Amino acid sequence: xRTTVPRSNIDVHLxxxxxxxxxxxxxxxxxxxxxxxxxxxxxxxATPEKYWEAAAQELTWHKKWKKTLKWTPPHxxxxxxxxxxxxxxxxxxxxxxxxxxxxxxxxxxxxxxxTWTYRQLHREVEKFTALLRNTGLxxxxxxxxxxxxxxxxIVAMLACARGGxxxxxxxxxxGAEALKDRIxxxxxxxxxxxxxxxxxxxxxxxxxxxxxxxxxxxxxxxVVLLERAFSGRMTDGFSESLGRGTRVxxxxxxxxxxxxxxxxxxxxxxxxxxxxxxxIESVDAEHPLFILYTSGTTGKPKxxxxxxxxxxxxxxxxxxIVFDLKLTDVYxxxxxxxxxxxxxxxxxxxxxxxxxxxxxEGAPTHPTPDRFWNMIARHRxxxxxxxxxxxRSFMRLGNELPKKHDLSSLRVLxxxxxxxxxxxxxxxxxxxxxGRCPIVDTYWxxxxxxxxxxxxxxxxxxxxGSATRPLPGYDVDVVDKAGKSVKNGTGGYLVIRKxxxxxxxxxxxxxxxxxxxxxxxxxxxxxxxxxxxxRDRDGYIWCLGRVDDVLNxxxxxxxxxxxxxxxxxxxxxxxxxxVGRPDELKGQGIVAxxxxxxxxxxxxxxxxxxxxxxxxxxxGHVVKQIGALARPDEIRFTKNLPKTRSGKIMRRLLRELATxxxxxxxxxxxxxxxxxxxxxxxxx
Ligand code: WTA
Numbered sequence: 295x296r297t298t299v300p301r302s303n304i305d306v307h308l309x310x311x312x313x314x315x316x317x318x319x320x321x322x323x324x325x326x327x328x329x330x331x332x333x334x335x336x337x338x339x340a341t342p343e344k345y346w347e348a349a350a351q352e353l354t355w356h357k358k359w360k361k362t363l364k365w366t367p368p369h370x371x372x373x374x375x376x377x378x379x380x381x382x383x384x385x386x387x388x389x390x391x392x393x394x395x396x397x398x399x400x401x402x403x404x405x406x407x408x409t410w411t412y413r414q415l416h417r418e419v420e421k422f423t424a425l426l427r428n429t430g431l432x433x434x435x436x437x438x439x440x441x442x443x444x445x446x447x448i449v450a451m452l453a454c455a456r457g458g459x460x461x462x463x464x465x466x467x468x469g470a471e472a473l474k475d476r477i478x479x480x481x482x483x484x485x486x487x488x489x490x491x492x493x494x495x496x497x498x499x500x501x502x503x504x505x506x507x508x509x510x511x512x513x514x515x516x517v518v519l520l521e522r523a524f525s526g527r528m529t530d531g532f533s534e535s536l537g538r539g540t541r542v543x544x545x546x547x548x549x550x551x552x553x554x555x556x557x558x559x560x561x562x563x564x565x566x567x568x569x570x571x572x573x574i575e576s577v578d579a580e581h582p583l584f585i586l587y588t589s590g591t592t593g594k595p596k597x598x599x600x601x602x603x604x605x606x607x608x609x610x611x612x613x614x615i616v617f618d619l620k621l622t623d624v625y626x627x628x629x630x631x632x633x634x635x636x637x638x639x640x641x642x643x644x645x646x647x648x649x650x651x652x653x654x655e656g657a658p659t660h661p662t663p664d665r666f667w668n669m670i671a672r673h674r675x676x677x678x679x680x681x682x683x684x685x686r687s688f689m690r691l692g693n694e695l696p697k698k699h700d701l702s703s704l705r706v707l708x709x710x711x712x713x714x715x716x717x718x719x720x721x722x723x724x725x726x727x728x729g730r731c732p733i734v735d736t737y738w739x740x741x742x743x744x745x746x747x748x749x750x751x752x753x754x755x756x757x758x759g760s761a762t763r764p765l766p767g768y769d770v771d772v773v774d775k776a777g778k779s780v781k782n783g784t785g786g787y788l789v790i791r792k793x794x795x796x797x798x799x800x801x802x803x804x805x806x807x808x809x810x811x812x813x814x815x816x817x818x819x820x821x822x823x824x825x826x827x828x829r830d831r832d833g834y835i836w837c838l839g840r841v842d843d844v845l846n847x848x849x850x851x852x853x854x855x856x857x858x859x860x861x862x863x864x865x866x867x868x869x870x871x872x873v874g875r876p877d878e879l880k881g882q883g884i885v886a887x888x889x890x891x892x893x894x895x896x897x898x899x900x901x902x903x904x905x906x907x908x909x910x911x912x913x914g915h916v917v918k919q920i921g922a923l924a925r926p927d928e929i930r931f932t933k934n935l936p937k938t939r940s941g942k943i944m945r946r947l948l949r950e951l952a953t954x955x956x957x958x959x960x961x962x963x964x965x966x967x968x969x970x971x972x973x974x975x976x977x978x
Contacts, residue, residue, distance in 0.1 A: 307759050307828065307836045310716045314723075314756045320705075320732060321752030324618045331753050331766075338766030345767045346372070346795050349611035350603065353378060353646070354387045356576045359603070363793065367819030368809045369800075370793040372604035373579035380455030380583050380602050381423075382574050383610075384645035385416040392621070396650045399624070400445050401669060403492040403656025410445055412648070415452075418445075420572030421563045422453035425554070427571045428563075429484055429516045433458030436585065438482040438514075439631075440464045440473060440500060442491025443655040446520050446556065447631055448641055450486045455583060455602075458575035459484075462585040462597065465632025466491055466498065468921040470506035471860075472595075476587050479597055480802060481513045485551070488520040489544070494657045501544075508549030517548050520556040579603025585802050586634055588740040589851045590811060591843045593859035597802030600637075600743055601795075606646060608744035608796025612765065613643025616734050616748050617677045617706050624703070626652040626670070627679040633850075634740040635710055638796075639679060643744070658684060664695040667726075671699040678726070679708035679736075681849040682718055686879050689721045696725050706751050708734045711849030712881045713837055719758035737761035737837050739823060740851070741812065743796030746770060747835055760834045768794055772829045777816040785828035788837065790821040797821070843945065845874040845882050850923045852884075854945070857926065860919035861886060864912060866894040871935050871943045872926070875952040883927040885952035887935055887973070888912065898931065905931065928952075936969045948973075 321328065338345040343362045350359075350373055359376030388395075393413040401407045410418070426437065437459050441447035447463075454461035462480045464473055477485065487504045490497035501519060508514055521541060546553055563572075583602040587595040613619055625644050629635035644651050652673050658666050666688070670678060688696070707727050709719070714735055723733055732751035738744060747770060749755075749762040756762060764770035769791040772780050780786040801808040815822040826838040840846060843854045854872040861870035869889040877883035890898065898905050909929045917925050936944045947970060950957045957970050 306715055307838070310757060310759050312716070312720075312758055314732075314758075316752050316755055317730075317732065318752070324752055325620065326615065326618075326750070326753070328753070331750065334766040338768070342767050342769065342792060342794070346604075346607060346611075349767070350376075350607040350795070352610055353383050353603070353606055355603075359579060365793050365819065368813040368821075370604075370797060371580050372601065372793075372795040373607070376579040376603050377576045378579065378603055378606075379458075379574040379576060380606060380642070381419055381452040382456070383606055384452060384455075384642060385412060385419060386574070388412045388648040389416060392648045395621070395648065397645065398445050398448065398651055398653060399673060400653045400655070401673070402444075403495070403654075403660055408445065415445075415449070417568075418449045418560075419452045419456055420568050421560050422449050423456040423573070424563045424567045424571035425518070425559050426453055426457050426459060426484065428567075429554075431457065431459050431483060433575050433577065434460060434582070435484075436460050436462055436480040436482040437484045437486060438462050438464055438473075438477045438480060440466060440468075440485060440487045440504060441520070441631070442466050442488055442498065442500065443630055443653055444488065444491070444520070444522075445653070446488070447486075448653075450518075451584075451631065451637075451641055452645075456572070456574055458577045458581060460582045460584055462587065463632050463637070464587070465630060465921070466500055467630075467632070467923055468503075469918050470503045471919045472921055473503055474507040474510055476595065476597070477507060477511045477514060479587070479595075480585055482511075483513055484516045484518065485511075485514055486518045486520075489522055489542075491522075492656050494660050505545075505548055508551060511549055511551075514549060514551045517551045517553045518556055518559065519544060519553055577602055580799070582799070584637065586637065586740055588634070589844055589853035589856055590807075591853055591855060593853065593855040595853075595856065596804070596807065596811075598740055598798040599800050599802050601799055604795030604797070605743050606642060608794065609638040609643035610646040611767075612745040612748075613639060613649070614647050615750055616736060616745050616765070617679070617708060618751050619644060619647050619649050619677065621648060623649060623676045623705075624652055624674055625649050625677040625679075626654070626673075626675045627708070628654070628658070628666075628681070628684065629679075629710075634738075634743070635679075638744055658687075659691075663691050664698060667696045667699040667701060670701055670704065674703040676703050677706045677708070678704055679710065681711040682709055682714040683712065683848040683880055685709065685714065685718045685722050685726075689718055689725075690879070693725050701726060701728065704728075704731050706734065707731045708736055710736045710738070712846045713839055714759060716758035723758070732756065735759075735761045737835070741798045741823075742790075742794070743798060744794075746790065746794075747837070757834055760830070760836045762834050764835070768792075770835065772827050772835065773816065773820075777818075777820060780829065782829050782833055783831050785826060785838065787815070787841065788823045788825040788827040788835070789816055790823065793819070793821075845872075845884065847874075847877075847882050847884060847923060848880045852920075852924055856920060857884060857886065857916060857924050860916045860924065861888060861912065863919060864915045866890050866908075867912070869935055871945060871948055873945050873949040873952050875949070877927070884924070885948075886912075886926040886929045887932050887948055888929055889932055889935060895931070895933070930973070932969075932973055934969045934972070936973070
């Protein structure tokens with residue numbers, strides 16, 4: 295276990311003393327009263343199972359569970375024996391009262407807007423379920439979804455849930471290699487994709503990545519391909535300019551897989567088929583709703599498996615109480631569906647609550663830097679949930695841009711993905727929230743499935759930079775190395791002592807790794823988050839970032855080993871060590887120390903322009919292997935990497951070097967001190 299919380303984070307947080315009292319007028323207007331909240335806190339602490347049972351009762355079940363929790367660490371089962379369906383909970387049950395309410399309001403980057411009511415979305419999902427069943431899929435089979443942020447991507451997710459197929463959404467920014475690895479790990483039978491997505495005025499060609507990936511994906515039998523310009527809902531004049539109806543010919547096969555064109559395949563689903571084959575699969579509470587890949591401390595991404603009943607209970611309850619989500623809200627979470635935030639707080643949580651979800655496909659500053667504020671004003675967004683990196687980059691652009699727009703519809707602001715620095719928090723509060731909107735800084739992880747630490751708006755006083763207190767139902771603690779709770783006013787490791795319903799159940803295909811990763815650091819079934827945290831004198835928690843070899847770049851998790859594997863897959867690279875360094879905008883930036891094979895090193899020696907060229911080539915290589923999010927900020931070539939006598943790379947020293955330019959820490963275990971001296975002098 296490492297203890298490498300960046301000092302700068304701690305310093306900033308220790309100095310923070312501002313306190314924002316909860317707004318009683320706000321809490322009065324929530325669906326929640328203080329008495330219920332206090333009751334929740336009490337029962338969440340004393341009898342968490344009771345608290346979560348009440349949350350699960352807000353879902354629609356076909357069969358009530360027999361046992362609330364079976365816990366044999368690290369294996370949790372919640373609502374054992376219960377049966378339900380994920381899509382029914384997000385769609386069918388809302389139809390009688392909210393069928394004509396907007397479920398999704400989508401805006402494309404070029405500016406087109408489409409709305410689907412719950413009834414319309416339900417119908418599309420039914421048709422797509424029938425289509426998936428027609429491919430021969432059986433409940434439990436995996437479907438990979440590699441899509442831009444369009445309404446169809448949510449149709450695909452919910453259709454999987456409806457048929458009992460387990461989806462694995464792969465972020466559209468990942469490249470072919472990363473895509474292939476995930477498809478193969480999940481052994482997906484179907485891949486759902488699109489010809490392209492829009493980003494900064496350019497088409498991101500997703501299908502081309504699928505073409506490349508599927509050369510080596512033997513399990514895939516069908517690809518469903520959405521043709522953007524022919525998606526069947528482009529009814530305004532604008533779509534004509536995109537070339538509606540002019541179809542380019544698509545391949546009939548990709549790898550071994552047969553290609554089904556979304557539009558044609560759905561049109562071929564008759565009314566009878568929709569009714570007969572678009573129905574609900576009743577699944578066990580523990581049935582895997584989805585697998586989501588995230589980065590860990592090894593090069594291989596982990597496919598975290600989430601349940602149906604427990605996951606939905608957690609996502610629904612937290613979506614409702616953390617955001618005070620009401621039927622009248624227009625709710626916008628800017629996350630992509632490729633991340634857990636997109637799963638829990640774009641799709642499952644808000645839709646299970648019959649919310650109206652706004653979606654935007656495209657870049658935040660395109661075509662003008664005030665695009666976000668412009669959309670909030672036009673769509674009258676009332677709840678806005680985004681990441682500190684985005685907030686910081688908007689802050690840099692100045693106050694004039696948001697001030698140009700009427701942001702008075704906003705009433706709750708959320709932050710997620712990385713620690714938010716107090717300065718950004720204050721800007722968000724004053725400039726975007728006009729000083730009147732509570733901020734919910736929500737701490738959680740892919741593994742937790744739902745928000746764990748967050749203020750409840752109107753109920754908890756907030757401090758800029760702190761996610762405040764654990765939500766009811768979670769037994770969160772900050773502990774020392776021995777697992778002992780630390781005194782208030784000190785720091786340690788962030789853990790969760792008892793199981794909770796939306797926790798990941800295992801790592802797909804690797805239960806041992808699940809145990810080792812999360813439940814071996816501390817005894818007694820205590821879950822280790824991998825984060826360091828400080829608990830202040832009032833018991834408020836300040837998350838300080840990862841203490842393991844996981845980076846957080848712009849709110850995206852990346853394993854140092856993943857980037858290292860990508861680098862060494864280049865034929866010229868002998869060895870690589872990757873570390874993070876604090877970055878004002880992105881939270882962390884990536885610095886790679888690379889040792890080249892002798893012949894290549896000789897070629898580059900002393901030739902600065904070739905070196906620079908090679909550096910950018912290597913960066914491009916990483917982008918190709920993983921995706922743009924993993925592009926190193928800097929590559930430093932070195933003859934040797936600092937290692938211990940047992941041959942372990944001393945990343946701590948490299949981190950210091952990357953951050954401060956020098957190494958002052960303990961180098962006693964270093965095998966060859968001259969390595970550090972050379973690196974400090976920046977010699978090859
Ligand atoms: C970090 C994203 C501080 C943390 C939901 C965690 C945060 C990792 C916060 C999970 C926050 C997330 N304050 N740090 N509010 N939210 N983190 O799996 O290091 O993509 O372990 O889930 O992000 O990232 P993941």
